[in-house]
Structure formats: structure tokens, C-alpha cells
Amino acid sequence: DAGVTQSPTHLIKTRGQQVTLRCSPKSGHDTVSWYQQALGQGPQFIFQYYEEEERQRGNFPDRFSGHQFPNYSSELNVNALLLGDSALYLCASSLAGGQGDTEAFFGQGTRLTVV
């Protein structure tokens, strides 16, 4: 079992550009959540996808959007990049819509640098 895989591992973009990050959940998991982690901070919840729909959203602007595919993999898109978007972006997968006492499995993250 490969666990949660994210791509790419590192990315450098210019202000104003758009970026797409990808995530494949752990085998058997149906729920994908995305987090943004700034240096020295805890992960901040962006949104969660279950059954190909956005189920919950954190306090992030509409520049952040996502998608979940029928095979449960997911993409995070960020438009009009700002310097402040530089962070480690984490994908986490879990079971059953993320409800209940299920643990989350995280990928290794994508380090995004906006210059």
C-alpha cells in the first residue's frame, strides 16, 4: 500500500500564476482533505471532498478550489498566486466522509514557493 501520495514534491511559481497540486488517497479511502501549513504553524484546513463534492470549507478565498475524481484522487487549484501562498500543502485521506473516530493519513506534502 503506497499510502497517500502527492505530486509534485516541490514547486516554484511566480506571483499571479496558477498552480495545480495532486493527491492520491490511501487505498480504500474515500475522503480527501487539503491543508496549508506555513512555516512554524499547524496545518490549516482548506476544504474536504467526499463523493466528488466539497463537503466542508475552511477560511480560504475562492482562489482556492478543488476537485475529486471518481477514483477518489483529488486536485487543489490556486489561482492568482500571492507571495503569502508559499507553504507546505498537505493532503489527508480518511474513511466515511471524515466523520467519526477515523484517523487521517497524510501525504508528504507539496512545498510551494511563490516568488
Added chain:
Amino acid sequence: SQKIEQNSEALNIQEGKTATLTCNYTNYSPAYLQWYRQDPGRGPVFLLLIRENEKEKRKERLKVTFDTTLKQSLFHITASQPADSATYLCALKGGKLIFGQGTELSVKP
């Protein structure tokens, strides 16, 4: 607003001692609380989950307590080892995970 706070300063302890990390929360009544370990440049790894009706939970050298009256969880690592050096995150669970800022633990030989 909902808030989770962990020891803001790094914790430095000697090998073999017990490390105790604190997680306090406000304006929230979580059904579950989780602890994760995160190494530099890596994603968090799940360690333990404790439910609101559980006072204490143990797993090998790890122990977690959950006091819903004090709105606090304590995370203990007994007989600490240099390999335990990492950042430890607490997270409240209610559909989504809400994380604290983490406490960096350094165990010196």
C-alpha cells in the same frame, strides 16, 4: 472563536525523562482529540485518538489524557529517546481536523 493552543516554546529534555506536552482549547466541545507527530518537511503521522468519554489512553510509551472540564489534553512520552525529537500536533475532530500550532520536542542524549 474556536482556538487550540499548544506549548509555544520548544521543549528540551534529557534522554530517559518523561516529556509532557499540553494542548488547551476554547469555544469548542470536541467529540475526539488526536495527536500527531510531524518530522521536518514531512506530513503529520497519527499517534493516538482519545474520545470525550475517555480520561486516559496509552500506547506503548505514549499516554494521553483528556479533561473536558479543563478543556485540556496532556501528551506524555515516557523514557524519551532522541528519536522522539519532532513536532507534536494536537487536533480536534469534528468532521474536519483543527490543529494546534505544534510543540517542538528535542530529546538530548
